[in-house]
Amino acid sequence: MGDWFQTVSDRDATESESQELGAAIHQWLVDEGIVSSDATDCVPGSDIGYPPGPNYQKATGESDDHLLKLATNGLDVITKRSVFHSGQGGFELICSACSDRFEAPNGWGDAVSQWYENKGPGIMACPHCGGRQPINEWKHDPPWGFANLGFEFWNWPPLSDDFVQTIGERLGHRVVLVSGKL
Numbered sequence: 001m002g003d004w005f006q007t008v009s010d011r012d013a014t015e016s017e018s019q020e021l022g023a024a025i026h027q028w029l030v031d032e033g034i035v036s037s038d039a040t041d042c043v044p045g046s047d048i049g050y051p052p053g054p055n056y057q058k059a060t061g062e063s064d065d066h067l068l069k070l071a072t073n074g075l076d077v078i079t080k081r082s083v084f085h086s087g088q089g090g091f092e093l094i095c096s097a098c099s100d101r102f103e104a105p106n107g108w109g110d111a112v113s114q115w116y117e118n119k120g121p122g123i124m125a126c127p128h129c130g131g132r133q134p135i136n137e138w139k140h141d142p143p144w145g146f147a148n149l150g151f152e153f154w155n156w157p158p159l160s161d162d163f164v165q166t167i168g169e170r171l172g173h174r175v176v177l178v179s180g181k182l
């Protein structure tokens with residue numbers, strides 16, 4: 001069984017504010033009892049994360065006894081420039097101007113690289129209407145996140161819409177939920 005993740009991805013945070021905002025949201029999650037204040041080895045890779053707190057159900061709406069027994073069950077607060085995606089399968093793009101939907105057009109990879117390498121916004125034109133938008137404004141289905149800040153929950157039950165929305169409100173930013181399997 002693979003590990004699955006849900007990442008609340010901040011579409012608007014800048015690189016210079018991601019650290020502070022990440023810490024502020026973590027503190028709020030600790031105050032709510034949703035995650036622990038102490039970081040442990042509970043997320044994949046070399047990162048450390050925060051295990052579920054006594055009230056983790058506030059984030060999910062449902063409890064899962066299994067979660068607390070897992071070795072990988074933490075929150076990883078990611079404060080570096082990242083492309084969050086489901087990690088498997090295909091995806092489509094939806095133009096926010098004309099709502100047309102299609103597979104990644106020529107130029108998509110370049111736009112992603114440009115954004116990721118911080119060399120520009122990664123402008124890409126819609127093959128249908130010609131509208132030009134930064135890669136971060138393109139809707140991906142399933143969702144992708146282009147972000148300097150992400151809250152990655154490992155093996156948690158589905159995060160509730162309310163919870164995801166509340167994080168966005170506390171950040172004062174647009175957020176998108178990206179999920180997938182490792």
Ligand SMILES: [Zn+2]
Pocket residue numbers: 095096097098099100126127128129130131
């Ligand atoms: Zn279009």
